[in-house]
Amino acid sequence: MGALGAISFASPWLLAALAALPVLWFLLRAMPPAPLRRRFAGVALLLGLADREVQAERTPWWLLLLRMVALGAAIVGFAGPVLNPASQAVGAGPLLIAIDASWADAPSWARVQDRAARALEVARAAGRPAALLALSDLPGGQLSFGTADAVAEGLPGLAPRPWEPGEADWAALLPEGRFDTLWLSDGLARAMRAGFLAAVEPRGTVTVFQPAAPVLALGAPQLLDGAVKVPLLSNGAEASELEVVARGPDPAGIERDLGRVTALAGADADFALPAELRNRITRFEIAGQRGAGAVALTDDALKRRKVALVAAGSAREGLELLAPTHYLRQALAPSAEILEGTLEDMLLAAPDAVILADVAQVADPERLADWVARGGLLIRFAGPRMAAGLTGQDDPLLPVRLRAGGREVGGTMSWGAPRTLAPFAPDSPFAGLVLPAEVVVRAQVLAEPSPELASRTIASLEDGTPLVTRAALGEGWVVLFHVSANAEWSSLPLSGLFVQMLERLALASGTAREGVADLAGATWVAERVLDGFGALRPAGALGGVSGEKLAARELGAALPPGLYSAGERQVALNTIAPGRVLEGAVWPAGVTVEADVQAPPPLPLQGALLALALGLLLVDVLGTLAVSGRLRAARGVAVLLALLLLPFAPGPARAEMDPARALAVAGEVVLAYVPTGDDAVDRISAAGMVGLSQVLYARTSVEPGPPLAVDLETDDLALFTFLYWPVTADAAVPSPTAYARINRYLRGGGMILFDTRDADFAGFGTATPEGRRLQALAAPLDIPPLEPIPADHVLTRSFYLLQDFPGRFVGRGVWVEAAPPDAELAEGMPFRNLNDGVTPVVIGGNDWAAAWAVDGSGAPLLPVGRGQTGERQREIAYRFGVNLLMHVLTGNYKSDQVHVPALLERLGQ
């Protein structure tokens, strides 16, 4: 690869061809353009005229220069110039590229990939075999070298992992023989570095590249004194200010920034947020930083549940330690928000759980049951009052039916020792909790034996009697502790097990989380996992992991960081372990550490130069044509070329109605028609509107303006009173936006007269092409149910008394909005009392516009019927038009009863 300053050439010897350019200059210069032979009758007039200039004898200098530049550009282009070539020390032998590919690589992943790509490009040019090793995602067998090209193909698929590389058997993994190593490090110190370095150093030179930017990460968030502390970790020396964002869903469920805090790297970011906001936080992240390490997911640890404590009225005032709620309050106070008061008040505060301690009867059981069914958690504790109040009846607010009376063991009046607890069953939510030996039960309430008792028991005594039972109610749960909440019946409330059990019931969230004891016993299933860039993805087919493994935090492909859940509980497994300290990697003296300098990327210039040469040659074609006088003949070609070169500029879209037109339409009543695209039909429509306008002007107080063709796509339809829409068999369908406008128009009281112009000879809309087209056109319209026009429709009397609605054809097939089903014919009235409003559509096929159409002098344009009868028919058609417009303009005013006597008289009743 030859290099000339910042430009290097793939095949520099091609540049020698530039030396031939001067020769070409002389050759081209001597050649005049070939003359054009042309027959011309006027040549007799030309004889004797002399040319004034003789320049065209030789190729003009500018054309020559053009060709030289084009040729030069082509030669240089084929030589393969590259701007800012990647200049690397070229070694020999195979090259191993090891990439940490951990979360710490994510922010500078593009740089890492770019560096690897450059190394592979150099290796390819030097013909070195290469191999790629992602240390966080080790291959199964021994690595082997391939061509640099093949390796480079796999590079874009490589992504950083949300965990860090670990120890491995490097000797078994690394290829045989000597090779050079390029280690793309993420810059963090970790134990495996020494081992890997020891494995590769004896095999060849080792070069390390690591990004210059410090690695930043978020530690585990902690809730301390109502504020959330998020440690901001960095391996850099300088403490820069960073912004930490708390994100979570807003009440509408949309993910938003819930808080932003600026903190120094190495310090804690303190979020002092109201509990409402804090409970919604799902993750913390460093603003503008990618990578799984810059994300800290939150789980139940940050949430403080609202728990409503309800106890029976305290008859024994002052006996605080004996109060049924004392131990509950003690257990829940550090981790939950406790509400106390009457049950009715507390249900309004939307608690997460309600605890009834020794309450026999609830004041409003339906309401409480309803609350539970909607997802509430009701925990009840037995007690003397409850035992006394038991009736043996089924209670929806108890998980099992209880026997009346209680049971006492180990007391003075009974034989046998107090009972201890049986180990928790594996499917119990308490599975895995360690039973303290000192927990004994002296009294309990007993369940009636029933088939579902066993399945509802989640904790039992050693004799098998249930201690805790649970049943689903709707979407919620009802849990019953068969002992009291104070130390009267058992020592359970005195033990740590009590708190753990409450925690397992998702009541309280413990502070000592992720301990083995906490997590053990349950199988945790990943719900969503983090990828290397810090985005949460569905976990897919990841298997469940045991709590012990989860607690051990050995992150890897089998245990990616993310959100894990078991039953009601959810645990966030974050990339950064609690207490992790980030330290910069330190490299021994024998290792070359490459500075991370952002080099401008190599820019191949070949394409641009060849395109330039081609463009110049095109110009040369035009120039040659111009010089030899053929340009005129080639004008068509030139125009075509120019069109091809010009970007296609679409005409401005007409979306707005012309204001002058809008003014004209709004100022008067304007009869408008919808153009069909068929000129003959449109002409008739326009003439018909003119004819009807003239009749309206002459006979009524309506003075319409000149008719218009409405443009459904751009016109503001609200300004139009009435649209005449002739339907042709091949009418174009309006756009969806046009349909939306038409629907708005119809809802706003407009009227469309659809006219299929086919005399409806085949019955309404069934057989003619126009009828079918009308169905297709009108399908997207909001058209109410229709009916054939009834004899008492207001259209029959809105101006003239009509029973027929002929146009150029006579047919009864005119359809209007159906009358409401409850319209009734009152006694003695000729008309039904119909609904108000104007029918939004009138549909028929009588070709009204043709009957109305007049020419410029006001004479009818088309014949209607025969002779006098035909003229009568035309007159009735006009009357129908007048009635229609009157109906549009006055609504159902003629439907009133005001005119009934006169109408009765005229009807001859």
Add this chain to the structure above:
Amino acid sequence: MSIAPAQTLRREAEALAAPLPPLLVAAEQLAASVQMGAHGRRRAGAGDEFWQFRAAAAGDALRSIDWRRSARSDAQYVREREWQAAQSIYLWVDGAASMQYSGAAARGSKATRARLLALALAVLMVRSGEKVGLLAPPSPPRPGRAQLLHLASLLAAPQDAGADYGAPAAEGLAPHARALMLSDFLGDPGAVEAALAAAAQRGVKGVLMQVLDPDEEAFPYDGRVIFESMGGSLRYETRAAGDLRLRYRERLAARRDLLAGLARAAGWQFGTHHTGQPAATALLWAFAALERGR
């Protein structure tokens, strides 16, 4: 001789002439060349049609008195007839090679247009009863629609495009007739001058109509061009054709001035028609020029 091209030419000519009224060619030399024609002149004279009765005056020949009319009253009446006269019109259409030129494929050649104009004028004349003939190939003037067919076949016949430029012939011209000459007049103006002189000697008046292609007017050429005449006899090479444009136009204008001067001197009229324009305008102009005879 094939009939089809002649019929096509005639059909087109009839279509072109259809909108115009019959042509009335003013005949100035009444006395000399009075021949009975088909149409009246709206004045008393020699003819077949009755025009009016008038009281006999001194000098009227006895045999001119209409006895039947005179017997109904005491005075003598003379029956006058409407004067009817026909004019002879000669057409000359340049058939030389230069007339075959057409600047664009969409336009017909100048010869096509010239023949069409000539025949359309003949249609108009025949319709008004005049006699039409051809100068070359010689065909004496005759009235009637049969003559049209004859003229059409003569005009549509393939011309021997021997010469590059045509020269008008004045040999067959009858005295005091009218003539219409259609050519591009790009050849030797001397021939035109001689023909006009001969025609003027015989008292013939007429119209010179120059038919040109628009390209011959605009000269839209550039660069290095070798121009050849249509017959190939003339050749002219230029290196910068665009540079010649102005000078060519000057020469064309000078030629036109020369022709107009010649026509004026002989009592003729001169007009130019471009094949890019509708033929009807040229026909209208020729029609008016012949009818008015000015």
